[in-house]
Amino acid sequence: MESDEDLPQVLPVPTPTTAAIRHKCSACFKQYKKKEHLVEHMKTSYHSIHQPKCGVCQKYCKCFESLREHIHGPLSKASCSRIFAERGCILCLELCDGVDALINHKDVCQLPAPAPIGMMNLPCVEPQITILSSNTANSTKRGYEAIAIDCEMVGGGSNGSLDLCARVCLVDEDEKILFHTYVLPQIPVTDYRFEVTGIKEEHLRDAMPLKEVQEQIQQILYNGESVEDLRWGGGQPKVLVGHNLDCDLDCLRMNYPDHLLRDTAKYHPLMKTNLVSHSLKYLTKTYLGYDIQIGVHDPYEDCVSVMRLYKRMRSQNHWMGGIGWSLPDQDNLCSTTVFDSWKSKELEKLTPDELFRMSRSNYTCWCLDSRQAFEDGWNTTPRVEAKISNSWKE
Ligand SMILES: [Zn+2]
Ligand SMILES: [Zn+2]
Ligand SMILES: [Zn+2]
Ligand SMILES: [Zn+2]
Numbered sequence: 001m002e003s004d005e006d007l008p009q010v011l012p013v014p015t016p017t018t019a020a021i022r023h024k025c026s027a028c029f030k031q032y033k034k035k036e037h038l039v040e041h042m043k044t045s046y047h048s049i050h051q052p053k054c055g056v057c058q059k060y061c062k063c064f065e066s067l068r069e070h071i072h073g074p075l076s077k078a079s080c081s082r083i084f085a086e087r088g089c090i091l092c093l094e095l096c097d098g099v100d101a102l103i104n105h106k107d108v109c110q111l112p113a114p115a116p117i118g119m120m121n122l123p124c125v126e127p128q129i130t131i132l133s134s135n136t137a138n139s140t141k142r143g144y145e146a147i148a149i150d151c152e153m154v155g156g157g158s159n160g161s162l163d164l165c166a167r168v169c170l171v172d173e174d175e176k177i178l179f180h181t182y183v184l185p186q187i188p189v190t191d192y193r194f195e196v197t198g199i200k201e202e203h204l205r206d207a208m209p210l211k212e213v214q215e216q217i218q219q220i221l222y223n224g225e226s227v228e229d230l231r232w233g234g235g236q237p238k239v240l241v242g243h244n245l246d247c248d249l250d251c252l253r254m255n256y257p258d259h260l261l262r263d264t265a266k267y268h269p270l271m272k273t274n275l276v277s278h279s280l281k282y283l284t285k286t287y288l289g290y291d292i293q294i295g296v297h298d299p300y301e302d303c304v305s306v307m308r309l310y311k312r313m314r315s316q317n318h319w320m321g322g323i324g325w326s327l328p329d330q331d332n333l334c335s336t337t338v339f340d341s342w343k344s345k346e347l348e349k350l351t352p353d354e355l356f357r358m359s360r361s362n363y364t365c366w367c368l369d370s371r372q373a374f375e376d377g378w379n380t381t382p383r384v385e386a387k388i389s390n391s392w393k394e
Helices: 016-020 035-045 064-072 078-087 099-109 134-139 201-205 210-222 227-231 245-252 280-288 299-314 335-340 344-349 352-358 366-370
Strands: 146-156 162-171 177-182 189-191 239-242 261-263
Touching: 035 335, 035 344, 035 352, 064 078, 078 099, 146 210, 146 245, 146 299, 162 201, 162 210, 162 245, 162 299, 177 210, 177 299, 210 245, 239 245, 239 299, 245 261, 280 299, 299 366
Parallel strands: 146 239, 239 261
Antiparallel strands: 146 162, 146 189, 162 177
């Protein structure tokens, strides 16, 4: 599936009459002969102020990859490409005010690779939990704190294809290790996947039993609050950041509420234009500017990468100049819901700008995590299932 958003539109030279009947999308600048086609386009393109935007021409793109193509690709727009080459950051795709500003920006944007922890048997860091009284917790209005997680899996089963958690690492927003341990496999390991994991039999000999690992992780994530507190929107649970979190949670036999998961493999702006995931290795190289996973996978290195990607996405300011454009509580509505409440004829009377203002994105932007307003979205479908499955226990 190819995106045609960035393909140049071959249009007849606009004469006053033809130009007058062109209907141009305010977000991606696509043009339509008929207004109803623009309305259809708005219903299905989920434009919003949260989409990655070209700093030069202000065009909104579906994801950073399409923005990259717009700036860099073989069909890039020449004027944007030229200005971007002078003062645009190749990592975060922000446009700086000038060449000096770009130099300063790069100092902050280009991060050094973290030192891998290697195969060392780090002491399991005991989770430090600050238990807040429920009063304090409920009245505190602030964004969520994030915890990054990464698991290394070895293989079980006759052909070694069953993923068994053999190592897990949790890191806080300051890249400090909160917890790290080797994990005792539930069933015999048939493939250590040494090339990727670097794990050998001896690493797992005195490893921590899975049940204990689950308890430790749960304590970190739930901040010492009970599952019940979390279910009713109390407490201060953490958002869990990872790459393909489903795999990590599956191999840990744990669940965590969907609305608290931030997955760099599933976040639309970080995906390919056809909504296929990029690898963490690619995302780290492209957005953070350094290499990971050169030899064996280091769980700390992977945790730091996802945390940095998350923080970078969260810190985006999508509201400047857009005040009043998008009410936070409406961000949970998708475009189709908003547009469907209108009659087609009524929609066709709206200007392209008005249509854009109505349009909603089809993902929850991580910039909302840093906003108090997001607390409103908190109570949506609490699917808090903190049950730990013991089905693998003998
Ligand atoms: Zn558009
Ligand atoms: Zn946003
Ligand atoms: Zn542009
Ligand atoms: Zn940058």
